Amino acid sequence: MTPPETIQDVRSHPFFKDLPEQVVEAVLSLAKERDYAEGAWLCREGDPADRFFLILSGTVAVELHAPHTGKRRIQTLGAGDAVGWSWLIPPHRWQFDVFTVRPTRVAEFDAQELRKLCESDHTVGYYVTKRLLEVVSRRLAAARIQLMDMYA
Amino acid sequence: MAGTVYVLPKERFQELLDRLKADGYQVVGPVLRDGAIVYDDLHSVDQIPRGWVDQQEPGRYQLVHDRSQRWFTFTPGPLSLKRFLFPPSLSLFRVRRNGDGVQLQVTMPEPPRYAFVGVRACDLAAVAVQDRVYIDRQGLFSDGYYAAARRKALFIAVECQSYAATCFCSSMGTGPEVNHTADVVLLELEDRFVAQPRSERGAAVLTPLALEQATDEELQRAKHYVRQAAADMERQVDLTDIRDLLLRNLENPRWDQVATRCIACANCTMVCPTCFCFSFQEVTDLTGNEAERRRVVDSCFNPEFSYAFGVEVRQSVASRYRQWLTHKFATWYDQFGVSGCVGCGRCITWCPAGIDVTEELSAIRASDGSRKEQL
Amino acid sequence: MGEPTAQEAADLPAAIMPAVAPVLPSFVRVLRVRKDTHDTWTIWLERPDGYPDHRAGQFNMLYAPGVGEVPISIASSARESRTRIAHTIRRVGAVTRRLTSLRRGETIGLRGPYGSAWPVAESQGADVVVVAGGLGLAPLRPAIVELLARRKRYGALALLYGARTPADLLYTAELGKWRSVLDFQLLVTVDRADRSWHGHIGVVTTLIPAVTFDPQNTVALVCGPEIMMRFAVRDLLDRGVPARRIYVSLERNLQCAVGFCGHCQLGPKFICADGPVFAFDEIAPYFSVREL
Numbered sequence: 001m002t003p004p005e006t007i008q009d010v011r012s013h014p015f016f017k018d019l020p021e022q023v024v025e026a027v028l029s030l031a032k033e034r035d036y037a038e039g040a041w042l043c044r045e046g047d048p049a050d051r052f053f054l055i056l057s058g059t060v061a062v063e064l065h066a067p068h069t070g071k072r073r074i075q076t077l078g079a080g081d082a083v084g085w086s087w088l089i090p091p092h093r094w095q096f097d098v099f100t101v102r103p104t105r106v107a108e109f110d111a112q113e114l115r116k117l118c119e120s121d122h123t124v125g126y127y128v129t130k131r132l133l134e135v136v137s138r139r140l141a142a143a144r145i146q147l148m149d150m151y152a
Numbered sequence: 153m154a155g156t157v158y159v160l161p162k163e164r165f166q167e168l169l170d171r172l173k174a175d176g177y178q179v180v181g182p183v184l185r186d187g188a189i190v191y192d193d194l195h196s197v198d199q200i201p202r203g204w205v206d207q208q209e210p211g212r213y214q215l216v217h218d219r220s221q222r223w224f225t226f227t228p229g230p231l232s233l234k235r236f237l238f239p240p241s242l243s244l245f246r247v248r249r250n251g252d253g254v255q256l257q258v259t260m261p262e263p264p265r266y267a268f269v270g271v272r273a274c275d276l277a278a279v280a281v282q283d284r285v286y287i288d289r290q291g292l293f294s295d296g297y298y299a300a301a302r303r304k305a306l307f308i309a310v311e312c313q314s315y316a317a318t319c320f321c322s323s324m325g326t327g328p329e330v331n332h333t334a335d336v337v338l339l340e341l342e343d344r345f346v347a348q349p350r351s352e353r354g355a356a357v358l359t360p361l362a363l364e365q366a367t368d369e370e371l372q373r374a375k376h377y378v379r380q381a382a383a384d385m386e387r388q389v390d391l392t393d394i395r396d397l398l399l400r401n402l403e404n405p406r407w408d409q410v411a412t413r414c415i416a417c418a419n420c421t422m423v424c425p426t427c428f429c430f431s432f433q434e435v436t437d438l439t440g441n442e443a444e445r446r447r448v449v450d451s452c453f454n455p456e457f458s459y460a461f462g463v464e465v466r467q468s469v470a471s472r473y474r475q476w477l478t479h480k481f482a483t484w485y486d487q488f489g490v491s492g493c494v495g496c497g498r499c500i501t502w503c504p505a506g507i508d509v510t511e512e513l514s515a516i517r518a519s520d521g522s523r524k525e526q527l
Numbered sequence: 528m529g530e531p532t533a534q535e536a537a538d539l540p541a542a543i544m545p546a547v548a549p550v551l552p553s554f555v556r557v558l559r560v561r562k563d564t565h566d567t568w569t570i571w572l573e574r575p576d577g578y579p580d581h582r583a584g585q586f587n588m589l590y591a592p593g594v595g596e597v598p599i600s601i602a603s604s605a606r607e608s609r610t611r612i613a614h615t616i617r618r619v620g621a622v623t624r625r626l627t628s629l630r631r632g633e634t635i636g637l638r639g640p641y642g643s644a645w646p647v648a649e650s651q652g653a654d655v656v657v658v659a660g661g662l663g664l665a666p667l668r669p670a671i672v673e674l675l676a677r678r679k680r681y682g683a684l685a686l687l688y689g690a691r692t693p694a695d696l697l698y699t700a701e702l703g704k705w706r707s708v709l710d711f712q713l714l715v716t717v718d719r720a721d722r723s724w725h726g727h728i729g730v731v732t733t734l735i736p737a738v739t740f741d742p743q744n745t746v747a748l749v750c751g752p753e754i755m756m757r758f759a760v761r762d763l764l765d766r767g768v769p770a771r772r773i774y775v776s777l778e779r780n781l782q783c784a785v786g787f788c789g790h791c792q793l794g795p796k797f798i799c800a801d802g803p804v805f806a807f808d809e810i811a812p813y814f815s816v817r818e819l
Binding site: 244245247249252253254256258285286295296399402403428429430431432434436440442443445447450452457458459460461462465466467468470471474475478479482483486487 | 549550551552554592593594595596619620632633634636752753777778779780782783787788789790791792794795797812816817818819
Binding site: 145 | 716733
């Protein structure tokens, strides 16, 4: 059982901002708070995307590994960010490595449970999908700006 | 001063020129050179292109002689007063390396004391615009050369009684009647001019000539020709809401259309009597020990005119034409409180592609609000 | 406002002379040179006689005889020193190549200060969020120095600073010092880095949600590449910061620095004289028009 003050922490995560109360409640009922030490994997490229994370504190890095460049750190994410959308979209497989670079506290969701919730209650599914799309859109915009190499 | 109006018989015009010379003025007026009427040193009335008429059309300028006895039947040619008051190339200072230090010597010349004779309403309106650009900017830069030249200059205007097909001063409110700047205004009749002093300096020039007073009939008859010219002038610009019209049409497809004709040659900015943009130029001698800094005329049609972060801002010709036209007719009001256009029509005549600002403005107005749909 | 008559123009005060004064540089000595990154240097110049206390955000024209003149923002605060002025210069062209090759004791031309300033004193009582990208930190540095010098007069203070790589970060020693200032949120991010970098990676705008401030009572100071400013302004507006309280510093080539030569026009604005610092609402209609 997650202590009430933690639920409060998760509830105030930007991911839930302005969502209908019943949607927030339904999603929150699946949240498990968890602490990760520095250097822990959240996602590994190619593995089944079995979880979804909302970062409450700490920092994680998104990396891609390529033979010629080695490990390339693409982005860091912190408190207020959501991690992972591969869990929602088939084939449910992580596309990047994500690991903690500092001790990190997250609200963690089991992907299967969350998917089941979204499928059985399309209202929840719609809001979660839409919110996740916002995350993807913002992340894509940031990646495109990065691509501009604007400081060059 | 207003009120007293004199008669200057044509046979005494030379006396006026001599008087100005004796007073220490460098007299500049319209003369015929290389197939065009330009402003240049004027020593003798014989230099005035009497009886010549200019035929001006988009992209075309031609002089023909008519048999009338009129002296000022022509309208302004390619040159305005800009080249005298704001020279296209001006030395500012020199720097000489001197051990670890440098020695600086100001080289900007003292401007001559000009008397501009036979200048027209549009050119004088342009001087009034330039005053705002170069002198009247509160707390900002004032151009020392211009201000000095301007302070010393004397303007003896002639009011136009004819117009070229490219003229549109009447719709700009700048002519053909002279409302700005002049020290003396001349109105031509068959064998004489009616001379109106407009300043103390102008009166001081006329007084020694001991001219007779003009009758009201003479003044009214001369004025009639000017008013007739104003009424007959066909080319017009509709100034209604023009600033906002242009600024809300920055994405109008018309800019791309005009850009298919515009070759970005910068002629329009060179002949425009109010275009003021310049660059600094660094001229070094062979040893590299001495450098001269010059101010030279520039144009917003040059691709490298504007850049940010090392990249040209206005890469397309459409954007450069837009910059020019919206500066003249829109943002000029924000910057200087007046239009940047005086309706002289030079940009129309001297555009090798015959692009006509008045037509472009009408086209924008006709397509107000349209946005280009293609890249 | 009436048209000036010839007589009025003739009676203009003699203050307009000497004719070339507005474009005449003073020649001053280089007091110190520091290499900041592989392409960026900071040079300290002696302050010319009669040079007024500049305000944070203003710029000087630096003149290398025989090469040319460029606008360089002032990287120091008049609070720090009244005898020397710092300029952080990136080597990108002929003039900056010369300026960044100067040695201590050499002489260089300077005129200024020019332009508008960051509203540092005017923002007392408000939260201040500073967003800097790349070399954009240089003109913001004096504002930060002044904000921190009177820390108590402001609400929340934050600096979000983005650069290309960790090696491109400016003022690293000072960033270290600022990091230890209590009650100052300093977030630094880079576009790319290897694993030896433990800080943020990502565009600087992604840091905006991570700082605490009261949008309605916030003044934002933004300087960096145009794209970064566009997105930063958008994100700040989304957070609820009013457009009139978001300030940006714009860049265009400018030559005279006194609102006259025409090169730096953006719509009705002369960036050199009306700017370079603008409240966003002043320039919003022109800011995103292409090729304007």
